Amino acid sequence: MSTRDLEVDVVVVGAGVAGLSTALGLARTRDVLVVSDGEGSTGWAQGGIAAASTPDDSPALHAADTRAAGDDWCDPRAVDRLVEEGPLRLAELVAAGARLDREPDGRLSRSLEGGHHRRRVVHASGDATGAEVARALSAATAEVPRLSARVVGLLQSASGAVAGLICRSSDGLVRVRARAVVLATGGLGHVYGATTNPAGVRGEGLALALLAGATLSDLELVQFHPTALHTGAAGGQLPLVTEALRGEGARLLDLSGAPLMAGRHRLGDLAPRDVVAREVHRAARRTGSGHVWLDARAVPDVVRRFPTVAASCATHGLDLAADLLPVTPAQHFLCGGVTTDGWGATDVPGLYAVGEVAATGVHGGNRLASNSLLEGLVYGARVAAGLVLELPPADSSDGSTPLLVDSPSVAETVRGVMDAHVGIVRSGGGLAEAASVLRPLVGRDPVALVGAAVVAAAAARPESLGCHFRSDSPAAAGRTPRVRVRLDDSGEPSVLAPPASASAAAQASTSPSVSAA
Numbered sequence: 001m002s003t004r005d006l007e008v009d010v011v012v013v014g015a016g017v018a019g020l021s022t023a024l025g026l027a028r029t030r031d032v033l034v035v036s037d038g039e040g041s042t043g044w045a046q047g048g049i050a051a052a053s054t055p056d057d058s059p060a061l062h063a064a065d066t067r068a069a070g071d072d073w074c075d076p077r078a079v080d081r082l083v084e085e086g087p088l089r090l091a092e093l094v095a096a097g098a099r100l101d102r103e104p105d106g107r108l109s110r111s112l113e114g115g116h117h118r119r120r121v122v123h124a125s126g127d128a129t130g131a132e133v134a135r136a137l138s139a140a141t142a143e144v145p146r147l148s149a150r151v152v153g154l155l156q157s158a159s160g161a162v163a164g165l166i167c168r169s170s171d172g173l174v175r176v177r178a179r180a181v182v183l184a185t186g187g188l189g190h191v192y193g194a195t196t197n198p199a200g201v202r203g204e205g206l207a208l209a210l211l212a213g214a215t216l217s218d219l220e221l222v223q224f225h226p227t228a229l230h231t232g233a234a235g236g237q238l239p240l241v242t243e244a245l246r247g248e249g250a251r252l253l254d255l256s257g258a259p260l261m262a263g264r265h266r267l268g269d270l271a272p273r274d275v276v277a278r279e280v281h282r283a284a285r286r287t288g289s290g291h292v293w294l295d296a297r298a299v300p301d302v303v304r305r306f307p308t309v310a311a312s313c314a315t316h317g318l319d320l321a322a323d324l325l326p327v328t329p330a331q332h333f334l335c336g337g338v339t340t341d342g343w344g345a346t347d348v349p350g351l352y353a354v355g356e357v358a359a360t361g362v363h364g365g366n367r368l369a370s371n372s373l374l375e376g377l378v379y380g381a382r383v384a385a386g387l388v389l390e391l392p393p394a395d396s397s398d399g400s401t402p403l404l405v406d407s408p409s410v411a412e413t414v415r416g417v418m419d420a421h422v423g424i425v426r427s428g429g430g431l432a433e434a435a436s437v438l439r440p441l442v443g444r445d446p447v448a449l450v451g452a453a454v455v456a457a458a459a460a461r462p463e464s465l466g467c468h469f470r471s472d473s474p475a476a477a478g479r480t481p482r483v484r485v486r487l488d489d490s491g492e493p494s495v496l497a498p499p500a501s502a503s504a505a506a507q508a509s510t511s512p513s514v515s516a517a
């Protein structure tokens, strides 16, 4: 197979909101290339983008909601950047051509979602926000060269600095030398059996970062969306039913028709996602049906306002305006990821991460609805700004990380294990079982590598935190310091000892109750 060589200042891996926001910020000053391989989650985003930009709202209120949903595990500085810079980046998105929904008087139309105390979620074409974000950013970056190829390894010098990447295109291997590699590869959906994410989202950026020696953090904090459509399929990709429907009055009901969230949380159906997902999981398990009902029949003009959900329902023989919808939780989002600073830098020189693949600390224990597109806009611009000011030193060495190799049968086993033992409810016994099955499978298959890293992180946090719920959580548990994972000398993901200062701080804090959210 032939190998082509390219050289640029910055290569961005991923063409979702995070990758394209980064490329947009770099386009005028740097020689940038975007490499992507199929569809990420951005184009599928439904509910919208959260941003505090009305007189009755403020970045401080948005930050408070973000931290409460995050179970007080967010990095407050990272959250402040998100909420303060968010409205500015949203305005730039509109200036770049994004058409958001508006009221008849021209004001932006804003909806309410779980965990928000203000109507601050802007959207496009009702529930097709991601498609409009992707369209607008693609148009705004039309001049930036793109390569359709799958990145399978990173160029790396003997000193450990990343100096480019290796990808597989339809024409063969391409080696791209670059002063900076920005991973914007999204989440890890298909490391699980049932997920709302598109098929190509399977944690490859996390695997590439691990193989380059980067530290990942908060991997145990995997968010499950409470309302994926229960299609009857054993797993795979499940259509999302946006939370914005509940913001407009849709209710969750148990199979007898009783309101599911009554008395469970003071925000009822609009409680943070982890709380609602656990209630749906519990009720669906109790009846053995695997689902509860979502009743959106009283939402005015529901089919026109939620065309994406209406179309998914119709595909499965359901009428959004007339039928109760069977819904079930499914893997949706990774709150942790590759550890980064406020400018996207990882602990490997030359390697950056942004968007869902990155752990900036903004999401804490559980992401607040509609904060992810916002994170891509805000942190994409920050990564670009850092690289406009300064590029890492050039490195011309020829080494590389081991290349990713797919093993479909291994990936299938991993997904079964993740669903069985690393889902909404976890226990020490289940995680030990998962670790024993996955350990011999860890090699260069990205799904196995990432699955094993999530299991290691989950086992290292014995107490419940946000969306990491342990059925065997000690009663008055203190908080384990932030869990950080890196590959050890044998190539297995292993948990790093916490810095001494983090241990002391964690000893001093105890877990606040979920009802504080």
Ligand SMILES: Cc1cc2nc3c(=O)[nH]c(=O)nc-3n(C[C@H](O)[C@H](O)[C@H](O)COP(=O)(O)OP(=O)(O)OC[C@H]3O[C@@H](n4cnc5c(N)ncnc54)[C@H](O)[C@@H]3O)c2cc1C
Binding pocket: 013, 014, 015, 016, 017, 018, 019, 035, 036, 037, 038, 039, 040, 041, 042, 043, 044, 045, 046, 047, 048, 049, 050, 129, 130, 149, 150, 151, 152, 184, 185, 186, 187, 196, 197, 198, 200, 201, 204, 205, 240, 332, 333, 354, 355, 356, 357, 369, 370, 371, 372, 373, 374, 376
């Ligand atoms: C159904 C659904 C609805 C959602 N609704 C909302 C919402 O309303 N609001 C909100 O804030 N968030 C929402 N989210 C979450 C949000 O969409 C994602 O977190 C966000 O879009 C992630 O953006 P990203 O740019 O980080 O990654 P993605 O958009 O996932 O893009 C990843 C990119 O990386 C590329 N890639 C991956 N691996 C490789 C590789 N090895 N080589 C080359 N390229 C690679 C892919 O081709 C893709 O271009 C939703 C998610 C889903 C699945």
